[in-house]
Amino acid sequence: MPIDINSDDSLLRSCSAYINGAFITSTDKNLSVLDPATGETLLELPTFGAGEATAAVQAASDALERPVPATERHRWLEAIASAHTKFREQLAEIITLENGKPIAEARGEVDYAAAFYREAAFRISELEPRTLTRTPQSHIWTTHLRPAGVAALITPWNFPLAMLAKKVSGALAAGAPIVVKPAELTPLSAIALFHILDTLGLPKGTANLVFGDAPAIGRVFCEHPAVRVISFTGSTAVGKLLSAQAAPYVKRMALELGGNAPFIVFEDADLENAADQLMKNKFRCAGQTCVCTNRVYIQSSVADRFVELLTRRMQDIKVGPGMDPKTQLGPLIGKAGFSKVHELVSDALNHGAEAVLGRGAPPPPGDGPMFYPPTLLDNVTPDMRCVKEEIFGPVIPLVRFESEEEVVIAANATEYGLAAYLFSADKQRCDRVLSRLRFGHVAVNSGAGPTPEAPFGGMKQSGIGREGGIEGILEFTEQQTVATPL
Numbered sequence: 277m278p279i280d281i282n283s284d285d286s287l288l289r290s291c292s293a294y295i296n297g298a299f300i301t302s303t304d305k306n307l308s309v310l311d312p313a314t315g316e317t318l319l320e321l322p323t324f325g326a327g328e329a330t331a332a333v334q335a336a337s338d339a340l341e342r343p344v345p346a347t348e349r350h351r352w353l354e355a356i357a358s359a360h361t362k363f364r365e366q367l368a369e370i371i372t373l374e375n376g377k378p379i380a381e382a383r384g385e386v387d388y389a390a391a392f393y394r395e396a397a398f399r400i401s402e403l404e405p406r407t408l409t410r411t412p413q414s415h416i417w418t419t420h421l422r423p424a425g426v427a428a429l430i431t432p433w434n435f436p437l438a439m440l441a442k443k444v445s446g447a448l449a450a451g452a453p454i455v456v457k458p459a460e461l462t463p464l465s466a467i468a469l470f471h472i473l474d475t476l477g478l479p480k481g482t483a484n485l486v487f488g489d490a491p492a493i494g495r496v497f498c499e500h501p502a503v504r505v506i507s508f509t510g511s512t513a514v515g516k517l518l519s520a521q522a523a524p525y526v527k528r529m530a531l532e533l534g535g536n537a538p539f540i541v542f543e544d545a546d547l548e549n550a551a552d553q554l555m556k557n558k559f560r561c562a563g564q565t566c567v568c569t570n571r572v573y574i575q576s577s578v579a580d581r582f583v584e585l586l587t588r589r590m591q592d593i594k595v596g597p598g599m600d601p602k603t604q605l606g607p608l609i610g611k612a613g614f615s616k617v618h619e620l621v622s623d624a625l626n627h628g629a630e631a632v633l634g635r636g637a638p639p640p641p642g643d644g645p646m647f648y649p650p651t652l653l654d655n656v657t658p659d660m661r662c663v664k665e666e667i668f669g670p671v672i673p674l675v676r677f678e679s680e681e682e683v684v685i686a687a688n689a690t691e692y693g694l695a696a697y698l699f700s701a702d703k704q705r706c707d708r709v710l711s712r713l714r715f716g717h718v719a720v721n722s723g724a725g726p727t728p729e730a731p732f733g734g735m736k737q738s739g740i741g742r743e744g745g746i747e748g749i750l751e752f753t754e755q756q757t758v759a760t761p762l
């Protein structure tokens with residue numbers, strides 16, 4: 277389906293970088309944005325690098341010199357949320373076309389994104405200065421929350437609009453000017469957001485957008501002295517690289533990296549509920565989210581029954597292009613991701629796993645559609661790659677376990693610590709297991725992912741810092757304590 281970029285209300289009227297309050301004119305067209313459902317080009321875009329990134333940081337740095345009152349920031353956030361509602365259908369189509377996810381999921385993503393702006397607006401009043409009730413050293417002590425500086429925001433392709441919302445809402449609420457770099461696979465949602473921002477009367481330089489040469493842009497973010505916070509969501513490898521590049525400049529890093537979410541089902545759990553929750557959790561964005569279940573631990577006594585329940589549900593999943601309203605599972609984002617899923621499934625099958633559903637490992641396609649069938653693997657063992665690495669595809673590996681002690685150790689046996697899911701009817705057991713799980717987000721008898729109202733983030737190598745709630749705003753603030761004599 278072609279994208280209409282010429283209508284007056286198109287959010288893609290100018291498909292370019294946005295620096296110092298204007299879209300950049302450029303005749304270069306070096307970046308092809310592909311539709312993963314067809315492999316065809318949706319749009320050709322210009323690309324940008326270190327020069328534009330430096331100009332964007334400079335514009336943001338100039339904006340920082342003119343602090344904006346909280347009332348005005350509150351107005352921006354409410355206006356952005358309202359614009360998400362007004363342009364809901366257009367934003368959802370853009371997400372589906374560039375990312376591939378089913379249109380109903382994309383609409384949910386627009387609503388989820390809007391909720392981050394509303395939440396940040398609601399929380400702004402919590403940024404008021406706080407004065408100590410005591411007066412040590414005969415002084416009054418007041419702590420102000422100042423914007424930390426220019427915030428560089430790097431986002432991935434799996435939630436092209438919502439990942440922006442998590443970061444942009446927190447930074448703007450804190451009063452920190454932003455430079456955004458979206459994933460080159462899905463830059464259109466970010467461009468659409470900047471068309472919205474462009475209408476809101478933000479002071480020039482408050483919000484800037486660049487994309488193209490990711491390593492060159494990333495280096496500017498790490499080395500430019502005006503950038504004080506780098507908020508990154510993406511792979512652990514790139515997160516480590518950015519941390520290393522920024523280390524000599526002592527910057528705050530807010531990192532949301534990979535996950536390897538265990539989904540633990542004890543024999544006393546409501547198995548029907550566990551199967552339903554797994555369906556909702558696992559296949560979102562074709563299994564390509566960092567909180568998607570990566571490995572399922574099922575207690576041996578109920579494993580055969582659980583396989584039956586999953587098979588019944590999975591065989592009905594409708595795979596197809598996201599724009600078809602009947603589609604429940606869209607394509608993977610691209611060839612590299614497809615090949616990785618193929619490798620992990622092949623590895624499991626070669627080492628003795630059984631493909632209950634999914635016909636084994638389909639070979640990677642050429643440049644065409646990226647559809648991967650829903651796959652259920654039984655008799656998976658802890659040494660297989662699909663247990664140790666992030667799959668990022670519609671594959672459920674089932675590992676059978678005997679005891680509580682065994683499964684807690686297995687769940688924690690990863691360098692990641694983002695999300696985990698726990699199913700048991702025994703409250704005391706849940707509390708016991710919860711207290712030992714080293715994961716930043718745990719849902720009990722539910723497959724729920726994060727929500728804008730609560731802090732979300734990882735333990736261990738899944739990251740540093742939190743998004744959502746007041747914590748997601750505090751990431752972009754710096755405390756300034758002021759002492760005045762009594």
Ligand code: ADP
Nearest residue numbers: 430431432458459460490491494509510511514
């Ligand atoms: P994935 O493998 O899921 O695509 P990446 O970590 O490669 O995850 O990408 C997440 C984001 O990081 C994207 O916006 C991408 O362009 C960006 N990115 C990739 N490499 C670098 C880099 N060297 N410096 C800065 N950003 C990068």
